[in-house]
Amino acid sequence: MVSVIAKAGYAARQGTRIAWYMGHYFAARRKQTPSLQASGKPIRPSSPVISRERMLGDMALLFRTDLRNVESGIYPMPDDDDGDLRKVLNRSRHFFRDLAGVDRRRREGNVRDGIDPGLKDTLPTYYLQNFHYQTGGYLTEESADLYDMQVEVLFSGSANAMRRQALVPLSSWIRGRDQRKLAMLDLACGTGRFLKFAKQAWPRLNVTGVDLSQAYLDEAQVHLAGRSACRFLHGNAEHISLADASQDIVTCIFLFHELPPRVRRTVAGEIARVLKPGGLFVFVDSLQFGDREGYDGLLEVFDAGFHEPYFESYVAEDLERLFTKKGLVHLETRPAFLSKVMSFERK
Numbered sequence: 001m002v003s004v005i006a007k008a009g010y011a012a013r014q015g016t017r018i019a020w021y022m023g024h025y026f027a028a029r030r031k032q033t034p035s036l037q038a039s040g041k042p043i044r045p046s047s048p049v050i051s052r053e054r055m056l057g058d059m060a061l062l063f064r065t066d067l068r069n070v071e072s073g074i075y076p077m078p079d080d081d082d083g084d085l086r087k088v089l090n091r092s093r094h095f096f097r098d099l100a101g102v103d104r105r106r107r108e109g110n111v112r113d114g115i116d117p118g119l120k121d122t123l124p125t126y127y128l129q130n131f132h133y134q135t136g137g138y139l140t141e142e143s144a145d146l147y148d149m150q151v152e153v154l155f156s157g158s159a160n161a162m163r164r165q166a167l168v169p170l171s172s173w174i175r176g177r178d179q180r181k182l183a184m185l186d187l188a189c190g191t192g193r194f195l196k197f198a199k200q201a202w203p204r205l206n207v208t209g210v211d212l213s214q215a216y217l218d219e220a221q222v223h224l225a226g227r228s229a230c231r232f233l234h235g236n237a238e239h240i241s242l243a244d245a246s247q248d249i250v251t252c253i254f255l256f257h258e259l260p261p262r263v264r265r266t267v268a269g270e271i272a273r274v275l276k277p278g279g280l281f282v283f284v285d286s287l288q289f290g291d292r293e294g295y296d297g298l299l300e301v302f303d304a305g306f307h308e309p310y311f312e313s314y315v316a317e318d319l320e321r322l323f324t325k326k327g328l329v330h331l332e333t334r335p336a337f338l339s340k341v342m343s344f345e346r347k
């Protein structure tokens, strides 16, 4: 039972977050070269771009669903963990200071700025880029510190709520099982935002976060500090250093749109390999063409002026086929605002 006061607290917190991050979004836009101009890409989406009113309505629906999930006991009242006021303000300053560099890279189309080419001996070439034109790519402490804010600004404060929708299929699957005996891998865990929500819901679950960025893993460790049964492995999703059939659950959030098509297939195979028979795979990533009425036009222009080199191929990828070919059985797909949640079971 969630009290009226708790619900009002949720509305106040999420409302403040939305206003804060949306405010940053519009302020940042004013300071930057218009994205369509910066990209140089002629933007003529074949369908109209969705209206702001409709998007705001769909975003409100996401938050209503989020609160309903709490009321239904699917997960506890979320703690977005943005840090104390000092941290929030410092990060905001850092965000605005960083904009000039982001804008310069966009105008110049420079996607390897400040990235040591020598790293290609240890990291895949597709990874050595300034995704989103962000400073340092995924490779620096500064980038890891700013990443969560940049994502929340992009999604006007709804990124965490979208991630939380992965807890819904997890909750149905875990119910009736002993969480202490379950192993869950969050592949490409980034700064650990999703792992934190999973541990809030199931504190005794054994979780492993894998990511190719040591800086992001270090940040994740800070977010998960003091939580038991958490470990982090630095490594490539193309060859996960975990044994075959060792995981009850694998989650993977916002990774696939950043992988070249060939690599998506390898990573899907790895997910199937480490899952136990009957194990659960939960996937969250951007909507794709045809997923949601009215969104195709937006998906066509989303990557303009926002370096997402594999997005165009991602939105057209048949994900159900991709995963089923690797031995996973599709259970369900649900839209969650600009993302979708897919669940699969290992045969």
Ligand SMILES: C[S@@+](CC[C@H](N)C(=O)[O-])C[C@H]1O[C@@H](n2cnc3c(N)ncnc32)[C@H](O)[C@@H]1O
Binding pocket: 127, 138, 163, 187, 188, 189, 190, 191, 192, 193, 194, 210, 211, 212, 213, 216, 235, 236, 237, 238, 252, 253, 254, 255, 258
């Ligand atoms: C868009 S971020 C998503 C991070 C996180 N899952 C989230 O919800 O924010 C993509 C993440 O994938 C990681 N990544 C990209 N390619 C990878 C690979 N081949 N193996 C492991 N991690 C990878 C990046 O370092 C980054 O942390």
